[in-house]
Amino acid sequence: xxxxxxxxxxxxxxxxxxxxxxxxxxxxxxxxxxxxxxxxxxxxxxxxxxxxxxxxxxxxxxxxxxxxxxxxxxxxxxxxxxxxxxxxxxxxxxxxxxxxxxxxxxxxxxxxxxxxxxxxxxxxxxxxxxxxxxxxxxxxxxxxxxxxxxxxxxxxxxxxxxxxxxxxxxxxxxxxxxxxxxxxxxxxxxxxxxxxxxxxxxxxxxxxxxxxxxxxxxxxxxxxxxxxxxxxxxxxxxxxxxxxxxxxxxxxxxxxxxxxxxxxxxxxxxxxxxxxxxxxxxxxxxxxxxxxxxxxxxxxxxxxxxxxxxxxxxxxxxxxxxxxxxxxxxxxxxxxxxxxxxxxxxxxxxxxxxxxxxxxxxxxxxxxxxxxxxxxxxxxxxxxxxxxxxxxxxxxxxxxxxxxxxxxxxxxxxxxxxxxxxxxxxxxxxxxxxxxxxxxxxxxxxxxxxxxxxxxxxxxxxxxxxxxxxxxxxxxxxxxxxxxxxxxxxxxxxxxxxxxxxxxxxxxxxxxxxxxxxxxxxxxxxxxxxxxxxxxxxxxxxxxxxxxxxxxxxxxxxxxxxxxxxxxxxxxxxxxxxxxxxxxxxxxxxxxxxxxxxxxxxxxxxxxxxxxxxxxxxxxxxxxxxxxxxxxxxxxxxxxxxxxxxxxxxxxxxxxxxxxxxxxxxxxxxxx
Amino acid sequence: xxxxxxxxxxxxxxxxxxxxxxxxxxxxxxxxxxxxxxxxxxxxxxxxxxxxxxxxxxxxxxxxxxxxxxxxxxxxxxxxxxxxxxxxxxxxxxxxxxxxxxxxxxxxxxxxxxxxxxxxxxxxxxxxxxxxxxxxxxxxxxxxxxxxxxxxxxxxxxxxxxxxxx
Numbered sequence: 001x002x003x004x005x006x007x008x009x010x011x012x013x014x015x016x017x018x019x020x021x022x023x024x025x026x027x028x029x030x031x032x033x034x035x036x037x038x039x040x041x042x043x044x045x046x047x048x049x050x051x052x053x054x055x056x057x058x059x060x061x062x063x064x065x066x067x068x069x070x071x072x073x074x075x076x077x078x079x080x081x082x083x084x085x086x087x088x089x090x091x092x093x094x095x096x097x098x099x100x101x102x103x104x105x106x107x108x109x110x111x112x113x114x115x116x117x118x119x120x121x122x123x124x125x126x127x128x129x130x131x132x133x134x135x136x137x138x139x140x141x142x143x144x145x146x147x148x149x150x151x152x153x154x155x156x157x158x159x160x161x162x163x164x165x166x167x168x169x170x171x172x173x174x175x176x177x178x179x180x181x182x183x184x185x186x187x188x189x190x191x192x193x194x195x196x197x198x199x200x201x202x203x204x205x206x207x208x209x210x211x212x213x214x215x216x217x218x219x220x221x222x223x224x225x226x227x228x229x230x231x232x233x234x235x236x237x238x239x240x241x242x243x244x245x246x247x248x249x250x251x252x253x254x255x256x257x258x259x260x261x262x263x264x265x266x267x268x269x270x271x272x273x274x275x276x277x278x279x280x281x282x283x284x285x286x287x288x289x290x291x292x293x294x295x296x297x298x299x300x301x302x303x304x305x306x307x308x309x310x311x312x313x314x315x316x317x318x319x320x321x322x323x324x325x326x327x328x329x330x331x332x333x334x335x336x337x338x339x340x341x342x343x344x345x346x347x348x349x350x351x352x353x354x355x356x357x358x359x360x361x362x363x364x365x366x367x368x369x370x371x372x373x374x375x376x377x378x379x380x381x382x383x384x385x386x387x388x389x390x391x392x393x394x395x396x397x398x399x400x401x402x403x404x405x406x407x408x409x410x411x412x413x414x415x416x417x418x419x420x421x422x423x424x425x426x427x428x429x430x431x432x433x434x435x436x437x438x439x440x441x442x443x444x445x446x447x448x449x450x451x452x453x454x455x456x457x458x459x460x461x462x463x464x465x466x467x468x469x470x471x472x473x474x475x476x477x478x479x480x481x482x483x484x485x486x487x488x489x490x491x492x493x494x495x496x497x498x499x500x501x502x503x504x505x506x507x508x509x510x511x512x513x514x515x516x517x518x519x520x521x522x523x524x525x526x527x528x529x530x531x532x533x534x535x536x537x538x539x540x541x542x543x544x545x546x547x548x549x550x551x552x553x554x555x556x557x558x559x560x561x562x563x564x565x566x567x568x569x570x571x572x573x574x575x576x577x578x579x580x581x582x583x584x585x586x587x588x589x590x591x592x593x594x595x596x597x598x599x600x601x602x603x604x605x606x607x608x609x610x611x612x613x614x615x616x617x618x619x620x621x622x623x624x625x626x627x628x629x630x631x632x633x634x635x636x637x638x639x640x641x642x643x644x645x646x647x648x649x650x651x652x653x654x655x656x657x658x659x660x661x662x663x664x665x666x667x668x669x670x671x672x
Numbered sequence: 673x674x675x676x677x678x679x680x681x682x683x684x685x686x687x688x689x690x691x692x693x694x695x696x697x698x699x700x701x702x703x704x705x706x707x708x709x710x711x712x713x714x715x716x717x718x719x720x721x722x723x724x725x726x727x728x729x730x731x732x733x734x735x736x737x738x739x740x741x742x743x744x745x746x747x748x749x750x751x752x753x754x755x756x757x758x759x760x761x762x763x764x765x766x767x768x769x770x771x772x773x774x775x776x777x778x779x780x781x782x783x784x785x786x787x788x789x790x791x792x793x794x795x796x797x798x799x800x801x802x803x804x805x806x807x808x809x810x811x812x813x814x815x816x817x818x819x820x821x822x823x824x825x826x827x828x829x830x831x832x833x834x835x836x837x838x
Contacts (some may be wrong), residue, residue: 531746532746550752624803
């Protein structure tokens with residue numbers, strides 16, 4: 001959330017009083033008779049939509065069902081997750097590599113689902129990390145984070161990762177302008193030394209792999225939110241900015257001086273032409289690309305060192321500005337691609353722009369000066385019209401595909417429905433309290449499914465049973481199929497959801513993976529069958545090739561480990577059944593547990609510090625004999641000569657050869 | 673073909689039912705008349721229940737199939753089943769083709785959830801071993817290879833194979 005709550009509270013005490021009075025309305029009066037039935041999904045039945053909510057300061061994503069509001073999953077993305085070992089296991093810890101080192105937390109804001117022809121296609125999900133600028137990709141067949149790309153030379157990647165209608169690019173912009181390249185300069189040299197970047201990350205259409213295609217060097221503003229054109233406006237990007245004052249202190253006052261800020265408009269097809277024509281400069285920098293290998297599940301991390309920069313001064317007709325009302329936030333485009341809504345947080349009105357008018361103004365060079373060589377389009381020339389006094393503190397807008405727009409108002413705490421063409425206000429409903437983003441399934445695509453709307457509120461207060469000073473955020477589900485919006489459900493959400501996207505369940509269900517086929521496991525430390533389980537020593541590294549099957553781990557007795565060793569437990573789950581993960585916890589391990597999906601191999605590092613016999617066990621209740629799924633590791637003093645032994649069921653084996661020929665031995669023993 | 677489809681539908685219905693009702697035997701038997709009218713013929717014949725209706729075996733073993741069957745066994749089965757008559761988690765495989773018809777063996781491998789709920793012999797083993805055999809997602813082709821490997825194992829261990837197949 002860019003909007004500083006405290007700032008608004010202080011700036012608008014009078015309005016606040018109005019808001020509180022408004023909020024004290026008894027919401028039970030707003031509930032209609034059949035609301036419970038509408039949100040009710042009977043036991044054993046499925047929700048109609050998946051909703052993916054960003055986690056804000058949790059760094060993660062949560063998956064809810066609509067209309068039930070039931071939580072299905074938390075997908076770890078930008079924060080380590082001891083619950084399953086994400087970011088702790090040897091396979092996944094590289095996911096957090098950045099040019100700043102290992103950064104195990106971030107602030108996730110905006111969810112973008114992949115699209116084809118302006119519709120969600122259900123392949124991938126992208127989300128930004130704000131603090132250490134990066135973008136993650138989640139595979140929607142597994143609901144796992146499989147890739148993270150760092151974005152160099154930007155700060156606070158809030159304005160990210162907005163997707164184009166055929167998933168060509170993810171567009172992002174810097175929230176904080178900074179010296180580029182970074183250097184030690186006085187902060188008050190902001191105007192000369194600080195720059196902003198708009199970044200285009202290209203997507204490989206087959207695998208979804210991300211690559212930083214180019215960056216556009218822009219004036220040092222704060223780039224806030226963006227959308228890409230669709231249908232008629234495909235090929236263009238629109239980014240709101242604030243702080244055209246270029247203030248560097250007390251922004252809540254100093255960045256709100258001018259009546260209007262600027263929206264950046266980028267012709268990215270033109271940018272592609274300049275790139276192809278070699279009109280870029282290549283700059284040395286450093287950023288990381290972390291990609292999970294599909295077969296092994298191992299994340300490979302690679303530093304990249306160059307980036308291609310396009311300068312608008314050298315590349316005419318590529319970037320324009322148009323004024324937007326005071327301190328804009330959301331920038332949203334209707335399903336036809338013709339109308340662009342710019343929400344000025346501190347403005348009493350909302351400006352709606354027309355893409356065709358903007359194109360005409362560019363054609364006619366109807367400009368009001370320029371900023372750093374970038375033409376500023378005449379405001380009135382691009383304006384479709386103004387929505388008069390819709391509410392206070394407009395933030396975000398989505399669409400229902402029937403010509404209506406729905407905008408959240410933070411300060412007046414409501415959702416307002418209005419007609420895009422006529423700009424007439426049709427309905428308003430209170431939310432509890434102070435909504436940030438809202439989501440309609442497909443509400444930013446060419447084909448919205450205008451059945452439900454979820455408002456994600458920033459303040460919860462009295463909505464749920466009190467849980468101390470910190471409350472979960474509240475979301476409110478509205479039925480928007482009729483003329484008036486109907487509140488049908490409140491549900492708590494994890495951490496702080498910013499944006500969310502929702503998709504028809506049928507687009508994901510049939511592709512959802514139920515297990516990893518063991519035949520496809522290419523992990524170098526996989527144990528392909530219990531007969532191959534073994535322990536190997538390489539210097540002070542001990543590698544345990546362990547298997548899990550209901551209800552035992554093999555080997556489950558290990559001896560010959562010494563204090564000072566690094567013990568790697570490579571656990572392969574041999575199950576091939578849906579929803580049968582096995583867990584692994586080692587007493588004294590200072591990282592986390594492992595949760596290993598069927599057919600997968602995951603590795604936990606344990607560095608025993610003292611001699612003794614230590615227990616390990618399966619942490620996921622897997623069968624009636626789950627409690628028996630355990631074992632012992634014996635640790636001897638440094639320099640001791642206890643031999644390396646391992647086994648299961650009293651069959652201790654002493655060398656690798658014996659382990660590899662376990663099957664043959666078993667056969668021989670059996671035939672006697 | 674029509675018959676096969678009908679059988680598959682019946683299997684699907686049974687599976688759905690058993691899945692929905694859990695493992696409560698009383699519930700299963702009391703409401704059985706509505707959903708599972710009679711013991712399917714294949715169960716009565718000792719062939720179990722599932723996609724596999726008829727398996728024709730050649731007397732001579734196919735060495736390639738034995739090898740492929742062993743590879744699957746090593747990876748997906750050996751954690752619980754030994755090749756001797758020793759029971760660990762599940763029963764040992766020695767002599768399995770002398771005890772069970774090939775259709776039963778392959779149905780047990782490829783349709784284990786339904787077998788454990790509906791086939792009396794499979795249920796009796798569950799009561800003995802007390803661990804539900806997991807679905808290891810073995811294809812019909814791989815199950816056939818495993819069967820060939822079992823026949824080979826039985827010849828090696830007991831000098832006999834396929835004694836239940838008469």
